[in-house]
Amino acid sequence: MSFLIHLLASAVLAWSVGAGHLGGGLLAFALLYLLARLLGVAVARLRRYARSLEHGISFCLWFIAQVFLATYHVATLVLARRVDVEPAILAYPVTRREVDKVTLLGTLLTLTPGTLALDYDPEQGLLYIHALDARRREDMTDILIELERRLLAWLDASKAEGVTP
Template structure:
């Protein structure tokens, strides 16, 4: 709800100041965010919204970086003279056994080149993942745990203050 209000207020501010273009809208969004951050010192709900917005931005930037790294890794595997891969299906135990969170995590994994979410077993809490190169399965599970940790930090930011990115 706060995000919608923030977005509409940004558009209204940019349009009212005569900057009705993307740059003006982003500037107004940032200015209203800073105002929300300052006012959030006294209003806990506004502070939680600002923290959620920050974690969401950092998650998106981190995830884009992960996609670029995975794209480079897959391209280097494909363009190598000798293709040396060890594809495998891994079972990853999720921290939170929620079908919605598992679906979101699976969709994000499928966006990452070289990985594909296959199935989620809700009774055991295992997410089955196909990895293109699983010569070191601990690297794959480390990436999965980091993705899950950052995603849960973002999703839980509006509920509590003590979550760190």
């Protein structure tokens, strides 16, 4: 909750310093972020906040790129003269078994074109995913591992030291 209050306060302050102009607001927001980052050297709470913001922006940009790549892949499959797909249901072992984290992971997978989170088995820690085209299972599991790693790094950025995106 304090993260949202800080983010909202920073955005309002950045907007007012930027006199309502988008460029000035972004510049003021960047300066406020750099100030928080510099003060974060002395204040651990600001350091965690800045690191969480960095991980969040990094994750969002990476995820948007993955959605565009998946959209392009599904579009090429659909628009091909001969549709050649191998749909499959994959059982993915999640790293962390907390229901909220698995729910968020499943929701993000469902947002990605060509994949759908079907079910979660909490006893075995398996998330069942339907993939439209699973001809390259290694690529599919690599993307799942990377998605989970980046998501957990963002969620844990404000808690632990030394987590890398």
